[in-house]
Amino acid sequence: MVKKEVYSALGLTDAEYQKIEQIMGREPSSTELAMFSVEWSEHCGYPRSRNLLKLLPKEGKYPALVGEDSGGIIVDDLAIIFKMESHNHPSQVEPKQGAATGVGGIIRDIFTAGARPIASLNSLRFGLLTEPYNRYLLKGVVEGIQFYGNCLGVPTVGGEIYFDESYSGNCLVNAMSIGVCKKLELARAQASGVGNPIMYVGSSTGRDGIGGCSVLASHEFAEGEEKRPTVQIGDPFTEKCLIEATMETLATGHVVGIKDMGAAGLTCSSAEMAYAGGSGMEIDLDNVPLREQGMEAYEIMMSESQERMLVCVKKGKEKEIEKIFEKWDLHGVVIGYVTDNKKVKVNYQGKVVADIDTEALAKAPIYDMPATEPENLKEINILDLNSIPQPKDYNEVLLKILASPTIASKAWVYEQYDHMVQVNTVVLPGSDAAVLRLKGTSKGLAATTDCNSRYCFLNPYRGAQIAVAEACRNLVCSGADPAAVTDCLNFGNPEKPDRYWYFKNCIQGIVDACKAFNVAVVSGNVSFYNESPKGAINPTPTIGMIGILDDLDKRCVSHFKNAGDRVLLLGETKEELGGSEYLKVIHDKVAGDAPELDLEKEKAVQKVVYESIQMGYINSAHDCSEGGLAVALAECCFVNNLGVAACLIPGVREDAALFGESQSRIIISCGPDEVGRIEELCVENGVECFNLGKVGGDKFIINNSVSLPLETLRESWGKGLSKYV
Amino acid sequence: MKFGVVVFPGSNCDQDCFHVVDQVIKQPVEFIWHKTTKLDNFDCLIIPGGFSYGDYLRCGAIARFSPIMEPVIRFANNGGLVIGICNGFQILLEAGLLPGAMLRNKNLHFICKFVNLRVEATDTPFSSGYNKGQILHIPIAHNEGNYYIDDKGLAGLKKNNQIVFRYVNNPNGAIDDIAGIVNKNRNVLGMMPHPERCSEDALGGSDGRMVWESIVKWSKKKSTAR
Amino acid sequence: MFEAQIKVTIKKTVADPQGLTVKHALESLDFQGIDEVRMGKFIIVKLKAQNEAEAKAEAEQMSKKLLANPTIEDFTVDIK
Amino acid sequence: MFEAQIKVTIKKTVADPQGLTVKHALESLDFQGIDEVRMGKFIIVKLKAQNEAEAKAEAEQMSKKLLANPTIEDFTVDIK
Numbered sequence A: 001m002v003k004k005e006v007y008s009a010l011g012l013t014d015a016e017y018q019k020i021e022q023i024m025g026r027e028p029s030s031t032e033l034a035m036f037s038v039e040w041s042e043h044c045g046y047p048r049s050r051n052l053l054k055l056l057p058k059e060g061k062y063p064a065l066v067g068e069d070s071g072g073i074i075v076d077d078l079a080i081i082f083k084m085e086s087h088n089h090p091s092q093v094e095p096k097q098g099a100a101t102g103v104g105g106i107i108r109d110i111f112t113a114g115a116r117p118i119a120s121l122n123s124l125r126f127g128l129l130t131e132p133y134n135r136y137l138l139k140g141v142v143e144g145i146q147f148y149g150n151c152l153g154v155p156t157v158g159g160e161i162y163f164d165e166s167y168s169g170n171c172l173v174n175a176m177s178i179g180v181c182k183k184l185e186l187a188r189a190q191a192s193g194v195g196n197p198i199m200y201v202g203s204s205t206g207r208d209g210i211g212g213c214s215v216l217a218s219h220e221f222a223e224g225e226e227k228r229p230t231v232q233i234g235d236p237f238t239e240k241c242l243i244e245a246t247m248e249t250l251a252t253g254h255v256v257g258i259k260d261m262g263a264a265g266l267t268c269s270s271a272e273m274a275y276a277g278g279s280g281m282e283i284d285l286d287n288v289p290l291r292e293q294g295m296e297a298y299e300i301m302m303s304e305s306q307e308r309m310l311v312c313v314k315k316g317k318e319k320e321i322e323k324i325f326e327k328w329d330l331h332g333v334v335i336g337y338v339t340d341n342k343k344v345k346v347n348y349q350g351k352v353v354a355d356i357d358t359e360a361l362a363k364a365p366i367y368d369m370p371a372t373e374p375e376n377l378k379e380i381n382i383l384d385l386n387s388i389p390q391p392k393d394y395n396e397v398l399l400k401i402l403a404s405p406t407i408a409s410k411a412w413v414y415e416q417y418d419h420m421v422q423v424n425t426v427v428l429p430g431s432d433a434a435v436l437r438l439k440g441t442s443k444g445l446a447a448t449t450d451c452n453s454r455y456c457f458l459n460p461y462r463g464a465q466i467a468v469a470e471a472c473r474n475l476v477c478s479g480a481d482p483a484a485v486t487d488c489l490n491f492g493n494p495e496k497p498d499r500y501w502y503f504k505n506c507i508q509g510i511v512d513a514c515k516a517f518n519v520a521v522v523s524g525n526v527s528f529y530n531e532s533p534k535g536a537i538n539p540t541p542t543i544g545m546i547g548i549l550d551d552l553d554k555r556c557v558s559h560f561k562n563a564g565d566r567v568l569l570l571g572e573t574k575e576e577l578g579g580s581e582y583l584k585v586i587h588d589k590v591a592g593d594a595p596e597l598d599l600e601k602e603k604a605v606q607k608v609v610y611e612s613i614q615m616g617y618i619n620s621a622h623d624c625s626e627g628g629l630a631v632a633l634a635e636c637c638f639v640n641n642l643g644v645a646a647c648l649i650p651g652v653r654e655d656a657a658l659f660g661e662s663q664s665r666i667i668i669s670c671g672p673d674e675v676g677r678i679e680e681l682c683v684e685n686g687v688e689c690f691n692l693g694k695v696g697g698d699k700f701i702i703n704n705s706v707s708l709p710l711e712t713l714r715e716s717w718g719k720g721l722s723k724y725v
Numbered sequence B: 001m002k003f004g005v006v007v008f009p010g011s012n013c014d015q016d017c018f019h020v021v022d023q024v025i026k027q028p029v030e031f032i033w034h035k036t037t038k039l040d041n042f043d044c045l046i047i048p049g050g051f052s053y054g055d056y057l058r059c060g061a062i063a064r065f066s067p068i069m070e071p072v073i074r075f076a077n078n079g080g081l082v083i084g085i086c087n088g089f090q091i092l093l094e095a096g097l098l099p100g101a102m103l104r105n106k107n108l109h110f111i112c113k114f115v116n117l118r119v120e121a122t123d124t125p126f127s128s129g130y131n132k133g134q135i136l137h138i139p140i141a142h143n144e145g146n147y148y149i150d151d152k153g154l155a156g157l158k159k160n161n162q163i164v165f166r167y168v169n170n171p172n173g174a175i176d177d178i179a180g181i182v183n184k185n186r187n188v189l190g191m192m193p194h195p196e197r198c199s200e201d202a203l204g205g206s207d208g209r210m211v212w213e214s215i216v217k218w219s220k221k222k223s224t225a226r
Numbered sequence C, D: 001m002f003e004a005q006i007k008v009t010i011k012k013t014v015a016d017p018q019g020l021t022v023k024h025a026l027e028s029l030d031f032q033g034i035d036e037v038r039m040g041k042f043i044i045v046k047l048k049a050q051n052e053a054e055a056k057a058e059a060e061q062m063s064k065k066l067l068a069n070p071t072i073e074d075f076t077v078d079i080k
């Protein structure tokens, strides 16, 4: 009888264990038990989230590919494949390697779909930089991303970084990757065709990341030998070779299916490929290239060694494929065959170590989780503006907010990433979204990631909607048509009803916003249990989004271009300060409700800006987000060293006018002759348009509130983050 | 004229160089796999940037021993044009085709950004189209571009006018602001900045394009002279 | 003045892709009979201390705190 | 089977940016009396050889050819 301690340590409940015994009709072997434990874990099987994930729209204005591992959209004869994934817990333990292997994993998901990776982004969250360990994490994570991404030759073109106490003890590292291929070249993640060989390709297998399964060592095997689970080490050089070898392999036309050995390694890839192909698979672990001696079957099946994949090829073609991997000095060996009995059978050292029904393995149970609103939220949502004293010196306030690491320049980060390799990046980091050209076409691709988790904490439904709306807005400001979404849902322990309530409401927010913008959610990832002893992280449903530019020449950037240009603010400024950076940085308060959001209004503002860019009316467009109008206006000035003289928005209190984070607002600049045309478009679409002022000079002036040399602003903004590292 | 782009495992600017030669300056170009041991009638070899062998021991150290390097060295010694960019420069240093070595950037970080370069020598096949003193806006992207050479070597570089490009604001600590050098015979160039990343206006500037055009012009002149 | 020589090595159980690549490179240069290559760091710290024991203790503290990453690396300190 | 321990250090005459940064980092962690920090590589090669002398000669060859760059680096080989 398998001891309760063993299966509990593997993360299985009593009921789950009983179900496994029932499926097997006998006591499972240790290998089988380990396989069930990973396949039914949240990481692979999504038992606690599948029910809600089903609600995400799978269709939008572009034909969507919602597939096996990653997803994408079709644009003409191209498939654009993209996905985001978390590597939070490994990064918290070992930031460099954790982040590096996070990048490696997501990129493998892209090229195993047949698409060559053309860009990466990352969304990062840390605790405050006043704590040394958080500085260590920031430096390590950035180091890991640059180490891996730069070596691969996939440009890291964008992302975001926020700092908030709730991430102390549990940082977030969400990596997104985008790839492109001809629609007809897409690969499948399945194994089919009885007798077709299954090949193991890439690096050898060691005891990396075996995690909870190490309890099996004490369960059945002798003590003594070192079997401690270890950190996964990234090997970008091997991955680069793997990309090239895979592209060559797929080009032969001999591949039936291909899948990354990501989380849960061989277990996941074998079971899921067989299940997706409606077939079975028999593999022989004796043929798996091993890096360490004396590995047990369960260790080989669970290993999370990096840079490995499983490929199902057409019978008789294995030699040809082997040659390609040999050329790149990579392993490429046949370890098994497709069978017709819908089972995964695993042999090792002359014994059958596992023999499980693929469907039972691949279809984790689904749980309905209780969800209740946190008790104190209503109280936190109350914000009486009369209790917030208005500052006297707005110069000082602006400088302080610009220096807040969440707002400050991220150049220290993105200048460590090669964001230009592949010679496609036409809008570099520092604007609202990165823009890449699609070689061989006149089209472009824009990409962004967004999520303000403070809003989600205050109001998960609206906060998640804002994340989607802001992502769309960033794309539109770049001249792109928002096309489709990937998400990375980072939450606390789903077994706690208040955490699950956040999860549920955020998903609903994403669903409704995506429907409003008519975009599909083509891929995503769930990361639960993001908690430290102090509690859960802020709910963080990161939205990754891509947009399409029909004509690459009609792209737009966020910074001012010409002295003398007029500056307009589109959208309405309300008297709201809830959840703002101003409230946090200046008044040390997280309170109130998230800013209001009217999706129809949002769409109207975006429509005006999109059309103005298409018509060539405007020279720059920048989304107003964290830090409000004053910060957004300052950001417009830095790149070309162009100051601005603006007036104050009337009708709301001064601090709200300057720093309130009302949604659906975009700052644009244009030649004096275009003002009338844009105003007309605004009237047609029912969008507020406010004449802010004029570009020029070396000063930053907002009416009587702020007047500073641009250089002073740049100093605060430029060093706000880098002074900590 | 025919260009060849050498591909090592881990090269990652090979496709970019190919793209520029093929699509921008529209000259014949082929990839050359590093295990190749013979070169057939190329006029100019490009050793591209990237991370050959992951740069795992030292940048360029392992690639330097790839089978292709023997014919590359022979080609260079016979006067053939060789341009090494970034990792390609590092490989040429390791191979001894150019003097000196690379250290880690002074700030110990990878740096990717546009910088300004000053053209110091125009009497090379790679820079003849520029004006002496011209300032180029051009991207760098490297971890180890901190060029080092001992005093005697530096004096030699200066004496022979081998320094082709200098940084206007030294980003990495390179000795004497050196960004690119040629060998004594002036047919082998190594440079850390990436001209292939700024050869088209869409990419934010085309100051690098003249490197390729200089090569083509030089080559044409040479073949008519022959 | 003492010279602390600190050797930082990757833990046995942790993969060392760099070492593996260097091993292949050496083999392709015709060096034979290589079983394994592991890449580590060698750090020399010259420091003032009352005596050898103190210098060693100090260098060990440095290694623990900064020079080695305990999650994946081991270190040894020698005083010269 | 012998274990060659190869220490590769940056030449005295060559500036070591990494060593300098590590020195500052150590100082900011309140380590005092540090005169200099030099960063190098520590490479372990396990190899078959007839005897220690042969193992050493072999490892020295490896270092000369590949593991160290003579323009900027020195190396020493110990056999354990």
Ligand SMILES: Nc1ncnc2c1ncn2[C@@H]1O[C@H](COP(=O)(O)OP(=O)(O)O)[C@@H](O)[C@H]1O
Residues within 6 Å of the ligand: A121, A122, A123, A124, A156, A157, A158, A159, A160, A161, A406, A407, A410, A413, A414, A417, A428, A429, A430, A431, A432, A433, A434, A474, A623, A625, A626
């Ligand atoms: N982790 C990161 N990696 C790469 N680029 C980043 C990262 N964080 C921020 N950036 C870049 O810095 C710029 C500013 O980011 P952000 O302040 O989030 O802009 P916005 O508020 O307009 O979305 C963007 O171009 C963004 O892509």
Ligand SMILES: [Mg+2]
Residues within 6 Å of the ligand: A160, A449, A450, A451, A625
């Ligand atoms: Mg943003």
